[in-house]
Amino acid sequence: MSATDVLELSAAEAAAAIAAGALSASELFETYRSRAASDRAADEGALNCFTWVADDEPEGSAPAPLGGVPVAVKDLFCTEGVPSQSGSRILEGYLPPYTATAVSRLTEAGATLLGKTNQDEFAMGSSNENSAFGPVLNPWDRTRVPGGSSGGSAAAVAAGLAPWALGTDTGGSIRQPAALCGIVGLKPTYGAVSRYGMIAFASSLDQAGPLTRDVTDAALMLKHMVGRDPCDATSLAFPEEIALPSAEQLDGIRLGVPKELTSGSTGSEGEGIEAGVLDVFRVALGRAEELGAKIVQSVQLPHAPHALSAYYVLAPAEASSNLARFDGVRYGMRAEDAGDLLDMYTRTRHDGFGAEVKRRIMLGTYALSSGYYDAYYGRAQRVRTKIADDFRSAFEQVDLIVTPTAPTVAFKLGEKTDDPLAMYLNDYCTVPMSLAGIPAISIPCGLSEGLPVGLQIAGPAFSENRLLDAAHALERALGFDGSKARA
Amino acid sequence: MARLARLQLGDKEIEPMARELSAVLDHIAKISELDLKDVPPTSHVIADAMPTHPALRPDEPCLSLPREVALAQAPAVSGDGFLVPSPQA
Numbered sequence: 328m329s330a331t332d333v334l335e336l337s338a339a340e341a342a343a344a345i346a347a348g349a350l351s352a353s354e355l356f357e358t359y360r361s362r363a364a365s366d367r368a369a370d371e372g373a374l375n376c377f378t379w380v381a382d383d384e385p386e387g388s389a390p391a392p393l394g395g396v397p398v399a400v401k402d403l404f405c406t407e408g409v410p411s412q413s414g415s416r417i418l419e420g421y422l423p424p425y426t427a428t429a430v431s432r433l434t435e436a437g438a439t440l441l442g443k444t445n446q447d448e449f450a451m452g453s454s455n456e457n458s459a460f461g462p463v464l465n466p467w468d469r470t471r472v473p474g475g476s477s478g479g480s481a482a483a484v485a486a487g488l489a490p491w492a493l494g495t496d497t498g499g500s501i502r503q504p505a506a507l508c509g510i511v512g513l514k515p516t517y518g519a520v521s522r523y524g525m526i527a528f529a530s531s532l533d534q535a536g537p538l539t540r541d542v543t544d545a546a547l548m549l550k551h552m553v554g555r556d557p558c559d560a561t562s563l564a565f566p567e568e569i570a571l572p573s574a575e576q577l578d579g580i581r582l583g584v585p586k587e588l589t590s591g592s593t594g595s596e597g598e599g600i601e602a603g604v605l606d607v608f609r610v611a612l613g614r615a616e617e618l619g620a621k622i623v624q625s626v627q628l629p630h631a632p633h634a635l636s637a638y639y640v641l642a643p644a645e646a647s648s649n650l651a652r653f654d655g656v657r658y659g660m661r662a663e664d665a666g667d668l669l670d671m672y673t674r675t676r677h678d679g680f681g682a683e684v685k686r687r688i689m690l691g692t693y694a695l696s697s698g699y700y701d702a703y704y705g706r707a708q709r710v711r712t713k714i715a716d717d718f719r720s721a722f723e724q725v726d727l728i729v730t731p732t733a734p735t736v737a738f739k740l741g742e743k744t745d746d747p748l749a750m751y752l753n754d755y756c757t758v759p760m761s762l763a764g765i766p767a768i769s770i771p772c773g774l775s776e777g778l779p780v781g782l783q784i785a786g787p788a789f790s791e792n793r794l795l796d797a798a799h800a801l802e803r804a805l806g807f808d809g810s811k812a813r814a
Numbered sequence: 815m816a817r818l819a820r821l822q823l824g825d826k827e828i829e830p831m832a833r834e835l836s837a838v839l840d841h842i843a844k845i846s847e848l849d850l851k852d853v854p855p856t857s858h859v860i861a862d863a864m865p866t867h868p869a870l871r872p873d874e875p876c877l878s879l880p881r882e883v884a885l886a887q888a889p890a891v892s893g894d895g896f897l898v899p900s901p902q903a
Contacts (some may be wrong), residue, residue: 479875639842655889656896658824658887668901677822708855709856712855
């Protein structure tokens, strides 16, 4: 098979070709390894997707369901003996002594580790500009961001530098970069995939999931990751097998379109969806109707507009606690020439953390400080209850909820770096599902200004099979062509 | 706040940090408009709704990382422990 032919295969097709003897696992690995390595080595014109690329194919890729298909893994997953820094300077040189469960489940199913992908530092960001390794560029337009925080994973899959990738989503960090890069990204039900070995950002929200070229690949990766893990007390047994999707129609499926997350821009605060994105979204709704879906406009998520505020209390609060462990004592870097112990802590954290991480630690420390806990964290947890209740009520009326994934297409590098609030608004449509813990998938549904637009489909907890089937039917009908980004 | 967070901030970092945090806090303040009386807080959003979920594993001792493995990633070690500057230099 020529390298071009190999690159045209989805991960599921590549696994099938290997099983049928039409493709060797080594040839597949080397095709991607050389592409990933040249992106890593190139100073100019590189997308900067990778923080580390494997030298050789790992030994002993046994015949297994994923028989030798290489996977790119977001930097924040601990991988034994392989650098894992969560995009931060503070973990410089860290070689974890163990591997994250999500990664080991994939490698036990026969996947091989291709490389580690660039990300926003500690997964805090929506543009991949907050990385100690520098920004990742969007393969559709190299003057634009790929989204974040799983920007390296998304851009690598879109550009054909990896067949598929593993990412994490706390408030949109799989779905938003998938949307901005024109690929598929799935955030599973909270607890469906073990968080063991993920360098924590906000533990009540963090969830691992696939970034893939198509919906079938997302199902295939998820199938091999889900399940209760004794090492993560918040993980849950998935109630059924994840099946590969086969639906081609949406007969009788009720799709809810909540006005709170599908309205146009409303002026100064920058909330709402830009016109070009809404146009593509509406065309996608039309295709869904042609497939037999019933569009329900009356569904309401009255507390969704408060989701972002609650999220920016909960996530920084949990982050400030989780990131207390980075103090120059047990791993990573330590500031030199410190006076006493406290001086060593504060200087290490000053030198090791980037601006956005510092901002969120400060915000979280404030929200958790004595006298403010009830007003901020306690209150945000109650808003969270209301948001989860909103979704429960909505799912009595509809089967799935659809929104645009992100309010805009990929924006220019540097455009929002000086305005944290504008950056946070990128997650306007994805944060409510994160707070409700429910699964949501982003699939590419068209172009606006020549840039990909994502369609987000969300369902009740553990509805991944239904979600994947609906996404599969829509994907076929929409016929999005992502090959331009691989050229 | 920086002292509480064990963060040293340079002179040039303090003003922008204060300005940006104020903008974010103003946005967050919107949640104080909601009536949340009698609304229970959510911690594990899925398991909270599943009362039978065994949230905690049995409290049984098991093997942890061997000492030398745990120490191998440290910037400085001394014998069997992590080496740090004196609390009172």
